[in-house]
Amino acid sequence: MIEAEHPPPLPGPVHWTRRAYLLVAFGAGLLALAVAFRDAVPLFAGIPLLLAPFLAGSQGSRQLSGADLEWQASGLGPDVTITGALRGNLGSSAVDISVEVPKPLGATDAEPARFERDPTAIRFALRWRLSEPSIVTLPPPRIVWRDPLGLTERPLDGARPSLPLERYPPSLHRLGSIRPARTTTLPGEVHSRVLGASGEFFGLREATAGEPPRTINWRATARAGRLLANDYRIDRTGDLLIVLDVRPTSLGPDTDDRLLGVARAAAHGIAESLLREKTRTGFASFGEFLTTVPLSTGRGHRIRILRAIKAARREEIAGPAMRCALGLRRSYPRGVTTLVVSSWTEDPSFNLVPYIQRQGFPVVLLSPSPLPMRARTGGLDPADEPLAERLERLERRTRLSELWVHGPVVDWEDFWTLEPLSRIMRRPPYRRIS
Amino acid sequence: MKGPSPPPVRGGGLATTVLFGAAACFLGLLGGLPLLLGPVVGALGVFASTAWRTHGKGRGGTVALVPALLALAILAGTSPVAPSTDLFAGLAGLAFLLWIADDPARPAGGGRRAMPTIAPAALGVGLAWAITLALVGQPEEVGLAGGLLAAALVLLAFLVSGLPRRAPAHPRNAQPVRGASPHDGV
Numbered sequence: 001m002i003e004a005e006h007p008p009p010l011p012g013p014v015h016w017t018r019r020a021y022l023l024v025a026f027g028a029g030l031l032a033l034a035v036a037f038r039d040a041v042p043l044f045a046g047i048p049l050l051l052a053p054f055l056a057g058s059q060g061s062r063q064l065s066g067a068d069l070e071w072q073a074s075g076l077g078p079d080v081t082i083t084g085a086l087r088g089n090l091g092s093s094a095v096d097i098s099v100e101v102p103k104p105l106g107a108t109d110a111e112p113a114r115f116e117r118d119p120t121a122i123r124f125a126l127r128w129r130l131s132e133p134s135i136v137t138l139p140p141p142r143i144v145w146r147d148p149l150g151l152t153e154r155p156l157d158g159a160r161p162s163l164p165l166e167r168y169p170p171s172l173h174r175l176g177s178i179r180p181a182r183t184t185t186l187p188g189e190v191h192s193r194v195l196g197a198s199g200e201f202f203g204l205r206e207a208t209a210g211e212p213p214r215t216i217n218w219r220a221t222a223r224a225g226r227l228l229a230n231d232y233r234i235d236r237t238g239d240l241l242i243v244l245d246v247r248p249t250s251l252g253p254d255t256d257d258r259l260l261g262v263a264r265a266a267a268h269g270i271a272e273s274l275l276r277e278k279t280r281t282g283f284a285s286f287g288e289f290l291t292t293v294p295l296s297t298g299r300g301h302r303i304r305i306l307r308a309i310k311a312a313r314r315e316e317i318a319g320p321a322m323r324c325a326l327g328l329r330r331s332y333p334r335g336v337t338t339l340v341v342s343s344w345t346e347d348p349s350f351n352l353v354p355y356i357q358r359q360g361f362p363v364v365l366l367s368p369s370p371l372p373m374r375a376r377t378g379g380l381d382p383a384d385e386p387l388a389e390r391l392e393r394l395e396r397r398t399r400l401s402e403l404w405v406h407g408p409v410v411d412w413e414d415f416w417t418l419e420p421l422s423r424i425m426r427r428p429p430y431r432r433i434s
Numbered sequence: 435m436k437g438p439s440p441p442p443v444r445g446g447g448l449a450t451t452v453l454f455g456a457a458a459c460f461l462g463l464l465g466g467l468p469l470l471l472g473p474v475v476g477a478l479g480v481f482a483s484t485a486w487r488t489h490g491k492g493r494g495g496t497v498a499l500v501p502a503l504l505a506l507a508i509l510a511g512t513s514p515v516a517p518s519t520d521l522f523a524g525l526a527g528l529a530f531l532l533w534i535a536d537d538p539a540r541p542a543g544g545g546r547r548a549m550p551t552i553a554p555a556a557l558g559v560g561l562a563w564a565i566t567l568a569l570v571g572q573p574e575e576v577g578l579a580g581g582l583l584a585a586a587l588v589l590l591a592f593l594v595s596g597l598p599r600r601a602p603a604h605p606r607n608a609q610p611v612r613g614a615s616p617h618d619g620v
Contacts, residue, residue, distance in 0.1 A: 017496070018496045019496045019499065019534075022496050022499060022500070022503070023499075023503075026503045026506075026507060029507065030507060030510060030511075033507075033510075033511055037511075039511075039513075039515055040515055040520055040566060041510050041511075041513040041514075041515060041519045041520055041523045042507070042510040042511055042523070043562075044510070044520045044521070044523040044524040044527070044559060044562060044563070045506055045507070045509075045510035045523040045524065045526060045527045046510075046527065047524060047527060047555065047558050047559050047562060048524065048527035048528050048530070048531050048552075048555040048556075048558075048559060049503075049527055049530070049531075051554065051555040051558055052531055052551055052552070052555055055550075055551045055554050055555065056548075056551045095541050095543070095547070096540075096541075096547065146540075147548070147551065148535045148540070148544040148545075148547040148548035148551070149531060149534055149535050149544075149548050149551055150534065150537060150540070151551075
């Protein structure tokens with residue numbers, strides 16, 4: 001069957017740039033001067049300025065129709081490499097087409113952008129370095145043809161996909177290997193005393209080194225000729241609730257937004273690592289009110305929870321910490337290990353940790369520090385900066401140390417590693433003891 | 435992408451700057467400003483604009499053209515009416531177009547690629563100058579005839595290229611895009 005050929009998309013309208021308006025304004029001024037003073041010389045100088053903007057739009061881009069964009073992001077940790085290609089019948093106008101890729105906040109160029117142009121494609125490669133973890137969706141780049149004089153421009157049509165960019169500490173990939181403690185029963189699950197601590201039989205798996213002999217299924221091992229162990233349903237999942245604090249603080253909206261970006265990236269990375277290992281994970285964000293995603297696992301839940309984390313935004317009004325704790329109590333069973341991600345720089349009543357802990361949730365506080373973002377912004381002498389940073393750090397540590405009575409605290413300053421959190425999560429109260 | 439690509443060849447050649455500077459200086463020399471003030475104004479205007487667009491903040495921007503345009507306007511406004519000054523005013527305008535086509539922020543060869551735009555403008559200047567030479571009359575009438583001719587040329591170009599529209603405001607590539615910030619994304 002021969003498919004009907006799609007007509008090429010119509011080219012977009014030609015726009016004048018500010019430069020064109022400037023030239024026309026000067027040209028018109030010279031023309032007015034010439035007529036007013038009966039002097040032909042300004043007129044001669046003004047003729048090229050008046051004509052060029054009108055002529056520029058009609059040249060060169062008539063054959064351009066559309067161009068499709070394909071682009072992808074790669075790299076690890078703070079390094080981001082964006083590669084892409086703009087394909088279409090660009091012809092000789094390819095050299096005058098600009099691809100303006102939007103840069104995320106806090107990203108710097110690690111290398112100058114590289115562009116390769118030929119009549120059928122423009123290939124580009126950009127290398128950025130992110131200052132902190134973030135999860136963003138890059139909007140499509142602006143692709144325009146500009147005439148060589150820069151007087152007119154025309155946006156090009158075609159496919160323009162967005163590009164998701166997710167960067168969180170590489171150490172989070174190993175967080176999935178930790179089995180969080182099982183604190184709740186599954187819906188409909190009834191514990192049987194006969195079954196012992198391990199629960200219902202789930203299936204067989206390859207035995208690992210150091211496997212206790214009681215977990216080896218000797219009959220299955222004899223049949224298969226290799227060591228096989230029993231896998232129990234209760235071993236499959238643990239529980240973790242992630243609470244994201246999206247309340248405004250005295251640090252100001254810019255720092256708050258950057259800290260929330262880091263917190264969201266951490267929550268995203270932790271949730272993804274745990275859900276990959278079928279850990280039951282819940283998510284709640286607290287601004288003025290509490291928004292919750294229940295504890296669950298599975299592919300559908302993974303999409304739901306990651307979407308909720310991405311959608312979390314800083315709120316304008318801060319709700320009382322007690323409201324968050326009571327909301328959690330209503331939405332989740334007591335005893336669920338709760339990871340609170342909050343920068344917390346306010347007075348003690350603002351802090352969520354004591355209130356949540358009093359409602360029966362074991363709490364771990366992950367606190368992204370604002371100090372790296374505020375470094376060298378105080379207008380101090382370079383000699384005084386280290387002293388000021390040290391004092392700020394001491395003050396913060398003093399305030400955070402008071403929270404250890406409620407649960408472990410991770411003062412997160414190096415945003416590209418979460419090894420301290422991994423160490424805490426490996427400890428017995430949070431990790432299941434086999 | 436295979437291997438590192440060579441660094442991009444940028445515009446901003448010396449030739450067009452020298453050409454524009456020479457045209458402006460010569461117009462200043464023929465003009466009505468006392469002593470060597472004319473060439474100095476022309477040279478200063480070209481130098482300021484070139485320096486601004488090469489090294490200044492927001493280089494390649496529209497504002498960098500203003501010193502050159504002001505110098506051109508001053509020189510053209512103070513020049514006496516004569517066929518030679520008419521011609522050099524037109525040439526200075528054309529040289530200005532060549533100079534802006536050779537932008538360091540754009541790929542090299544802008545002057546060559548801008549020829550389809552500059553050539554009709556040069557034709558307009560040439561036509562107007564030919565008419566001023568051919569017309570017999572007072573300089574005022576010559577000016578009026580030139581003005582009418584220019585207006586007719588602009589109208590013709592306007593009809594050929596269609597109605598212009600204002601470009602939407604947009605951030606430049608170098609600036610962080612608010613929509614892509616870590617707190618606004620997704």
